[in-house]
Amino acid sequence: MASAQQARIQTGIQDNAPVPEARLSGWTIIADWKMPGGQRILTRMSSADTPVWEARGLMHEGIGGVWAISQTGEWDGNGE
Numbered sequence: 316m317a318s319a320q321q322a323r324i325q326t327g328i329q330d331n332a333p334v335p336e337a338r339l340s341g342w343t344i345i346a347d348w349k350m351p352g353g354q355r356i357l358t359r360m361s362s363a364d365t366p367v368w369e370a371r372g373l374m375h376e377g378i379g380g381v382w383a384i385s386q387t388g389e390w391d392g393n394g395e
Contacts, residue, residue: 317363325362341365343373 317325329339343361350356361370 321360321363324360341369341373343370343377345374 324342324344325339328342332339339362341362341364343359343365345357345359348356348358359370359374361367361373365373
């Protein structure tokens, strides 16, 4: 069963589907936090129905996979 945090993230991602007919089947996120003293902390969370092996695969593909421009061209979340 999904936690309240997982449910909110699930809704937020699904509400931003790449095409209207797409259905979100799982997700994994990594968040970068900066503490007041400057220390940085990474945290991660996955959807309730994403097994550990799949979450690791999603992270590996996100870091090392080759992305087509069409997959990243409209996203400006990196601040550049």
